[in-house]
Amino acid sequence: MSDKKNVEHNHDEHHHHHDHSLLPEEPELRVKAIETLLLNKGIINSDTVNELIDTYEKKIGPRNGAKVVAKAWVDPEYKKRLLENATKAIEELSYTGRQGEHMVVVENTPVVHNVVVCTLCSCYPWPVLGIPPTWYKSDEYRSRTVREPRKVLQEFGLELDFNTQIKVWDSTSEMRYLVLPMRPVGTEHLSENELESLVTRNSMIGTGLPELPK
Amino acid sequence: MINQNNFDFKSFEKPWHGQIFAITVSLSENKVFEWSEFSKALAEQIKMDKTEKQNGSDDYFFSWIKALENLIIKKDIVDQSNLNITKQKWKVAFLTTPHGHPVNIN
Secondary structure, eight states: OGGGGGGOOOOOTEEEEOBOOOOOOHHHHHHHHHHHHHTHHHHHHHHHHHHHIIIIIIIIHHHHHHHHHHHEEEEEEHHHHHHHHHHHHHHHOOSSTTTTTSSSEEEEEEEEEEEEEESSSOOOHHHHHHHOOOGSSHHHHHHHHEEEEEEEHHHHHHHTTTTTTEEEEEEEETBBEEOOOOOOTTTTOOOOOHTTOOHHHHHHHHHOOOOOOO | OOOOOTTTTTOOHHHHHHHHHHHHHHHHHHHHHHOHHHHHHHHHHHHHHHHHTOOSSSSHHHHHHHHHHHHHHHHSOOOHHHHHHHHHHHHHHHSSBBBBBOOOOO
């Protein structure tokens, strides 16, 4: 547990008084220093910072992407627009803004499975998927997905038919991808809302498939 | 083996991850730098800090902090000694503020 670092004290420095506040980890102190200096200079504003955190914690996440996918499943015209110009089609649902420019939607078919990675850092389509999960930012995922995608997908529990071609898309700050997964069989009777609830985050990154209807 | 189970529905595993993220977005929106400029700096920092164990959590955001520090130093917004002094002030404040009281500097 990395939280334990919090309670590691340098006892030379504070003479064994244990009633003080918990000393944060080194990176947290560095963030505080950056924040203090920028606030004092008026370059950032604490309300804006807090609002941003709140937005990405509570308001923007993969449910947005799920709405895009479900709409594409039920509306062939929308799907056509989405594949032709994803940024514009996603804008129709008002999911715009930071890291939402230059979107490309890649469609899974019975013979092609798409998976998205950012080998350099963690470029990711925030307006439709929110903040990337931790594993997406790990060195292992970033380096191995290009090298051995089939094996990586197996570790996510995804066993693809050997004949299925896997296409790996490497995101950049100029190009961000969203996978359009295949609509699960046996869902013809479901409404757009019901379909939306089957779409998982991993299915839009390509490391999973949509859930099956219960 | 990629560890997928961790906090899968939390945007930020720790508050400081969210803090540094929001500060950076805010700076780019205030045109202190372009986002592409930051993401290039981040990519370079991650490469420099690269270890096989880099798990995408604390270590990833630690690289993020270093990339941001270097960028704002390069842009003459802060300097290294100011960062160090301010960090030290926070450290002292945490070590001298009684538990349960708000920790402040200045």
